[in-house]
Amino acid sequence: MEDQNPDHQLLDSASCSGSPRGQKRRGRKGFKDHLDDKSSETSAGLKTRREKPYSCEDCGKNFCNSGNLKTHRRIHTGEKPYGCGECGKTFARPTHLKDHQKIHTGEKPHRCDMCGKSFARAGMLKIHKRVHTGEKPYSCDQCGATFAHRGHFKTHQNIHTRENQYPCDQCEKMFTNAASLKFHRRIHTGEKPYKCEHCEKSFAKHSPLVRHLRTHTGEKPYWCDVCGKHFARGSAMKLHRRLHTGEKPYWCDLCGKTYVTSGGLSVHKRSHTSED
Numbered sequence: 689m690e691d692q693n694p695d696h697q698l699l700d701s702a703s704c705s706g707s708p709r710g711q712k713r714r715g716r717k718g719f720k721d722h723l724d725d726k727s728s729e730t731s732a733g734l735k736t737r738r739e740k741p742y743s744c745e746d747c748g749k750n751f752c753n754s755g756n757l758k759t760h761r762r763i764h765t766g767e768k769p770y771g772c773g774e775c776g777k778t779f780a781r782p783t784h785l786k787d788h789q790k791i792h793t794g795e796k797p798h799r800c801d802m803c804g805k806s807f808a809r810a811g812m813l814k815i816h817k818r819v820h821t822g823e824k825p826y827s828c829d830q831c832g833a834t835f836a837h838r839g840h841f842k843t844h845q846n847i848h849t850r851e852n853q854y855p856c857d858q859c860e861k862m863f864t865n866a867a868s869l870k871f872h873r874r875i876h877t878g879e880k881p882y883k884c885e886h887c888e889k890s891f892a893k894h895s896p897l898v899r900h901l902r903t904h905t906g907e908k909p910y911w912c913d914v915c916g917k918h919f920a921r922g923s924a925m926k927l928h929r930r931l932h933t934g935e936k937p938y939w940c941d942l943c944g945k946t947y948v949t950s951g952g953l954s955v956h957k958r959s960h961t962s963e964d
Contacts, residue, residue: 803909819909819922843868 740750796806826841846864908918
């Protein structure tokens, strides 16, 4: 006689993928014991995944698997096994090489939905968007200054730690990093390696060249989120937004009158000088 109990039919016909081939657990008790076994295995598996048994002998950092440890140790050894076939530049990670190769191919798949500018890497787009949003996620716990770029934040921190290790051999001015010293020395040498492709003007730094190029292209990547007006410079947008907020951060220490711009304050203070 055919067993009409649906529970028995289910248990008799179900074969567990975790059991040996052809082995079936029959009956309620056997099925419950089996589930308990699988539950224990799952818990053990989760526990194992949370463990980080692979430790770096150089810095003590721990990792879940040997592959991550191997990649991490390249920070200490300087090993960069992934080379670019176009220019020979090497990288510690294949993903970094893949991003770099987009420089040669011109591929820029990551597009800003605010201004249309495109980037080779998603990380570059994320940083760029802070131009529009004004986001500055890096905050100094010493003075409260905020920064959009991690590198700028790290450089700023040296002000508090007084790590001025790079002196100029021309004027003995001290700098917190080699890049700042390099840019400074161009004051003495007159070097201006960044040249405009539209005119013959050149610049000591890349950022002034970028701003200058906007005079040729008409690009205005900074926009006001209140009225939508666009600007070529971030500082111009910042001043503009004060029209909406009513902010007047510059105040006269003689009469207390406030102004939107430092230039407005300077003009005002002459009135006190003329009165004297």
